[in-house]
Amino acid sequence: MNLPTRTARPLDHLVLPVAELGRARRRLADLGFTVAEDARHPFGTENACVFLSDNTYLEPLAVASREECEAAALAGNAFIARDHAFRFRQGPEGLSAIVLGTPDAAADHIRYRSCGISGGEMLEFSRPMRLPDGREGLGSFRLAFAADLRAPDFFLFSCQRIRALPVDSALHNHENGVVGIAEVVLSEPNPTDFQYLLQEAVDEREVSAHSFGMDIQAGSAKLSVMNPAGMEAFYGRSVSATERGLRGRAVVFRVTDLEATRALFAQNDIEFAEMGGRLIVPEAPGQGVIFAFGV
Incomplete structure (x- = not known):
């Protein structure tokens, strides 16, 4: 029997x-990021992307x-409902979702349902974006959600960029030298309990299991789930060994010049x-x- 091809x-x-975009913008700017103009979703949320x-x-x-958010959640908007649940359980700040690129969100939705990991009905929407030169563009997206009831504080979704945001190249230039995301770190006492969710969401069977947890590759970025020992060893962070479920913990960035990044952090206190060999910046308001x- 031929197995379906995975991509x-x-x-x-x-x-x-x-909690508040203004505070997040100030924090990100202090860290050396260039932050785009605020933008509104048609269902009551707003963002300021990097x-x-x-x-x-x-x-x-x-x-x-x-x-608007409450009305959207009542109407079945899974994105808003899960954002509400995260804020209720974990407070207003953190990492709630990993988003994966896809050429076909509808196919992903069908696959998620067949695998038993669907996180809700698909969502399609558009939102404007104001560019640094004052022009305004429009982005359109189709989303398919994946989740596990055992992890109420985290979900994934695939995002089809039907009409990509018109991102000005100036927004890619960051004073801290960041050029991309190398790794996204989650925690869970027994990481492999969520191996199936991540494999099916990413559509990748190959997983690297080790004494500190497990990793799965998603394009140029690695998705890692670490146990408490791994969080302590790599990030100096103590996490509960009994609190179950996936929790977003860290984002690892690639930089062009670590010495320049270190100097910027010292300058900005x-x-x-x-x-x-990495600079570890702990959580702070807006981060x-x-x-x-x-x-």
Whole structure:
């Protein structure tokens, strides 16, 4: 019997809930990121994205209109419902979702349902984007959701860029030298309990299991699930050995010149530690998870 051909989905972006966009913008700017103009979704949330030259981006996400969000959640919008659930359980800041690029979200939705990991009905929407020169463009997206009831504080979705955002090349230039995302780190006491979810969401069977957890490749980025020992060893962070479920913990960035990044952090009074040849910046208001920087 011929098995269906798999095409691993690359990392597209990360959803980072924040309490307030202005504070997130200031924090990201202090870290040396160039932040795009604020933008509104048609269902009550807003973002201020950081676009990277490897075609990934960060999406700091805030609630612009609680009334619009509540109406969208009641109407079955899985993106908003899961954002509400995350904020209720974990507070207003963190890493709630990994987003994967796809050429066909509808096919992914069918596959997620057949695998038993569907996280809700598909979502299609458009939103405007104001460019640095004052022009305005439009992006359109189709999303398919994947989730596991055992991990209520995390989900994944594939994102089909029906009409890609018209990102100005100036938005790819960051004072901190960041050129892309190398790794996204989750935690869970027994990482392989969620191997199936990640394999099917990414559409990649190959997983690297090790004493600190497991890794799966999503394009140029690695998705890692670490146990408490791994979080302590690589990030100096103590996490619960009994609290179950996937939790977003860290984003690892590639930089062009680590010494220049270190100098910028010292200039901007950014707290960091050095571990394993990387600069580890702990969580702070406007930055809900650990940021690590390496070459």
